[in-house]
Amino acid sequence: MRGSYNKNLFLYHLTVITRTSSPSFLIPSPSSIFRAPNYATVTETLENQSFTVNYLVNNCGFLPDSALHASKYVLFKTPEKPDSVIALFRSFGFSDLQIHNVIRKKPRILVSKPKETILPKLEFLTSKGVSKSQLARLIDLNPQILQRSLEKHLIPTFDLLNNFIRSEERTIASILHSVQILTSATSHRNINLLVDLGVRERSLARLLCHWPWLLLFNSKDLKSMVDEVIKMGVDPSKANFVPALYAKLLPKSMWDRKVELYKSFGLTDDNIREAFVKHPFCMLKSVQKIEACIEFFVKELGWKPVDVTNYPVLLSLNLEKRLVPRAAVLKILMANGVIKSCRHLLAYTVSEEMFFKKYVNRGKDQAPELLKLYREKMNLPVMDSKLMS
Template identity: 35%
Template structure:
């Protein structure tokens, strides 16, 4: 075997092969070096014993000179001790990196585009691979390309906050094909910028799957120029086929037809991202406490996204008090008290009636138990709401 290899790879390969045969495995660190490494990582980087033991398996420190220089550089750029601990636990080999050549230029680049102090530490500690990615060949090129696409450094920073992988991945093989798909299907430039800024992870899906998602959403009647189209891309990209079927089953068990669920999704895509538990809890409240038909909630799916404890129940409690005092018309609609802004709700209901009806403030603060509304939402009203939605979609 050895003789045949020598014949195939003569002269230059011989010393390499002999060295390989002489040292088949790298020499493990001695016990004193391992113990010193663990001690250093614990005392200088703030890791727990278990984390330090794990880190010491990946880096062996025979001297503290280099790791001291690395840590001094990080501290000099505003990294906090917890951020350094998090960074070293994720990437112990960083302690052996060349501080001046490998680390410092990248820290200076990020500081130059607006990341300083704890913000810089947060970025790097959350994604340590940024420090091992080529600065000129990948990080700077990607940043400049994203700046051209999004229009400003601030927009790029917003996108990076959503996924720092944008600076590490090969944009030409993943992100750019997906952006081209959006253009080909008529998504206007401002909406593309919105998607990159809000949901950058979505653009890192495989191009064939991304294209399939865009086509599917257009087939469901969503228009590429709508903001809802961007929301739907994000929602659909985060759901597997099995999860989508499970969500349909959950809504079906709560009284929605499949058409009503699809209608709700096209109107408010995030309704498919709520947990099964929250969906059931919110629907139970509206059906049992508010006496609403499931079909009415399906026509206003934004209601499912609100916090029961922080928004829905306090507002409904205020409404119940006002209705019991006879100052609230029975012709109220869902838009008037659940969908309006917090500022408008406070002005129109809490502040307006708070002085003459003290219970209003107590109800808003959650100090009164909400037992439900006596009056049902009129059948004609929820039928009208559904008919209005279908007419809007067909127009």
Template identity: 35%
Template sequence: MFKFVGKSSKILAYEKYCSGIRISTTQKFHFIQLNPLSSSSTQASKNSILNGKIDVPHSFTVDYLIKLCGLSEKTAISAAKNVNFKTPDKPNSVLAVFKKYGFTDAQVSDIISSYPSVLVCRPQKTLLPKIEFFQSAGFSTVDIAKVLSSGGSLLTRSLETQIVPSLNALRDLFTSYQDLVCPIKRCPGILTRSFQSLMLANIEFLRKVGVPEPNILNLLKSQPRLLVRPCDVLKESVEELEKMGLNPQDGCFARCLWRMASIDKKIWREKMALYERWGCSENEVLIAFKKHASVMAISSGKIVDVMDFLVVKMGYDPSAILKAPFIVTLSLKKTIIPRCLVHQALLSKGLLKKNVRLATLLVYPEKIFLKRFVECFEKEAAELLKVYQEKRKGTK
């Protein structure tokens, strides 16, 4: 689809932007006048800033950051330590470029909060070549704004030595734009040289241990940050999973790898002990983890609350709960408690011929649950619905 190897092919119309584009005074101020980053009530103050006049006790830079870039006073004062300007010309031209290419007010504020020095850069040299490059690579206007605002550091990186080679490396892995853009939007830093070397090394390691290529690419799309972590961290997590009996070729291996790498060993042991305290064996917990890796990602507090309600208050077998491990990840207040109490009410009234499995009770979308367990019981529907709604709202 695209690949950039030489200067002329890396950046379509690069020379046009670097040498030919000019932002007129009208263009500069069009952004500020038509789409200010703060309310209209401060327009008079903005105008004083645009004219280089200060009528408030802050420095010119701090005032500009607050009134025209949407930064809080605290953030503006902090940012002003890293950038200073006495006239609005340079920052106005930068804001005009962001506006022209569809960056939202919030995105502009995020960029400037993280990298205030961008306001004194030369747009034709720093901003426009990067924006034009992503356009030539097929990125939509919305995606360009998202990538550059989420990964503001890209604005300070070399286009030719870091961004282009990194994008080419990703392009060698993916054949469609939709797949290519996923990891970049989730982790824009993946387009830097340091991350690129880590990513390629980790991908090669996963190939060697037997993880199928489609599974590696799915992992890269959904959890790119995992593949830019130090190689020894990834290797240690793979070894832990293999000790548990997981085969790298299994579909669940990649999903479990992400969770294993993101959980501290001490916290892992604490959560394992919590499940065991409720009567679950280590093997049952590991089987549940393989089915639904999030059982080890939820907080210890939630594990205690869910198991306490289901085991102590409702009388469910803890082993049965872990056979459908998604249960533990559901909202206790909005799903588990109200549905279990409706089910309990139906049983006490003799309206159900047999007990309904917990997993069945909790897996239904809300509309289907209401239809099958509330609305079909005409005489009791109002009372059941009241129980359900009160518990969802937290009303006793």
């Protein structure tokens, strides 16, 4: 049977060769770079490929075409290794779909030595507080973690991130927020780049907690963005530098649209730049939010547009739940002579408890309706006892 198979295989290759337009390939000369195929090796490879394809289809949920494609990258002739890899994943709570995804992305994982190469990495992550469900999701999204060196890359990278964040729980959250950060080499270079520019540890911790994927940018591109933000006047040592860096990632069309909106209120390029330097989030709010906030202060309270952009943090506050209710209180206080103007920035930025004590309680004797008004504006059935105290 084997002899018949080899003979048919030989005849097939001979047929392919004889169809070529160059007869010189039929009998390679001794000095030719072409060699006659080793049919024993070819036969074994095809058999292994057939076994691998069947295994991937029957044990890993692959479709035949996908299994055939994966078999270009991994071959095995017995089920022991792949069985042990799959069993290890299942012992950590991986679902069949997650196992399929990991193998589809990195087929060679199936011929790993699970106890030597996979288990230590899974144990390291769980030792840092990664739950089984988080672990399965993390490896599903970035199976390259299992191919990186534990001692030379994963541990040093985790420690580097944790040195800034100073909380293993939040470091894990950062990694889950941007799963490539644990395996990317650029994150190290970009952190060093930002540190060298004078970005504070606290700012880097903020970046890692909220926008860790910024560190995955090509270092040259990140440096270009950093230079642009610095040119606008944002100091790398200030807390607003990282949000400014994030804001500059807005598509140019969106950035330009917001600039035009600000200009429609009579603001100049310098007004807009100064607002951005003070509070970069003023360029991250939606066009609708920016327009509604400026119109509220201008039409309802008589401010000039530049008064709003002089305190651009106002554009980040909730219009319905904070600005409108507090402005209503200030209006009554001003009408009763308690305050001279509604332009109290502090009134809009302090905590709820502090606002109640400083403004609502302060004017309740002159304007008894303040409590009722504020409760209605805030949509509160009763006034919180903490506020009343």
